[in-house]
Amino acid sequence: GAGVSQSPSNKVTEKGKDVELRCDPISGHTALYWYRQSLGQGLEFLIYFQGNSAPDKSGLPSDRFSAERTGGSVSTLTIQRTQQEDSAVYLCASSLDRGGYTFGSGTRLTVV
Amino acid sequence: GENVEQHPSTLSVQEGDSAVIKCTYSDSASNYFPWYKQELGKGPQLIIDIRSNVGEKKDQRIAVTLNKTAKHFSLHITETQPEDSAVYFCAGATGRRALTFGSGTRLQVQP
Numbered sequence: 001g002a003g004v005s006q007s008p009s010n011k012v013t014e015k016g017k018d019v020e021l022r023c024d025p026i027s028g029h030t031a032l033y034w035y036r037q038s039l040g041q042g043l044e045f046l047i048y049f050q051g052n053s054a055p056d057k058s059g060l061p062s063d064r065f066s067a068e069r070t071g072g073s074v075s076t077l078t079i080q081r082t083q084q085e086d087s088a089v090y091l092c093a094s095s096l097d098r099g100g101y102t103f104g105s106g107t108r109l110t111v112v
Numbered sequence: 113g114e115n116v117e118q119h120p121s122t123l124s125v126q127e128g129d130s131a132v133i134k135c136t137y138s139d140s141a142s143n144y145f146p147w148y149k150q151e152l153g154k155g156p157q158l159i160i161d162i163r164s165n166v167g168e169k170k171d172q173r174i175a176v177t178l179n180k181t182a183k184h185f186s187l188h189i190t191e192t193q194p195e196d197s198a199v200y201f202c203a204g205a206t207g208r209r210a211l212t213f214g215s216g217t218r219l220q221v222q223p
Binding site for chain 2: 035045059091
């Protein structure tokens with residue numbers, strides 16, 4: 001597609017439930033990144049993929065968070081047993097190796 | 113790891129004036145410094161970037177300067193317009209590592 005697509009755009013879930021967030025990067029972009037942005041805050045790095053492998057997953061806040069990327073394309077970020085502090089906008093970006101990132105519009109996650 | 117500090121957190125200017133946002137970074141090995149603009153409800157959009165082998169780069173009303181010795185870089189917006197109002201983020205990265213972002217500057221251009 002023309003840009004980075006994220007789905008759903010909004011997600012409300014009950015505390016303790018699992019959620020899956022999807023990212024479709026720009027076709028041909030080898031690198032894919034997940035960031036989290038809390039209300040009015042900066043961007044917190046979560047995980048980075050080069051192809052299907054994750055050279056840097058140092059930003060994942062706990063073992064409840066995991067991510068995978070298949071076929072060098074689509075990525076899924078999974079949050080298990082969601083907590084209220086997980087509420088944030090989850091942003092995905094892709095890039096051609098070391099070029100500038102193109103971000104999606106994000107998934108706004110609200111845990112109630 | 114890299115630490116990027118950004119200031120000011122908020123900036124209000126009159127239309128037509130210039131705006132300057134400054135960032136410092138901690139890792140002397142960092143070699144890529146982009147700037148992003150984020151409008152309400154949207155993802156950040158790359159507006160300009162600079163690599164460590166260049167001291168300044170311009171694109172119409174936007175310019176970025178880099179001082180490697182002092183480890184700081186700045187965004188300059190001239191002849192500001194109301195549509196420049198947004199949150200601006202600086203970032204830095206080393207090699208293949210992911211970008212580390214500053215905390216953001218909310219720019220308000222008063223008509």
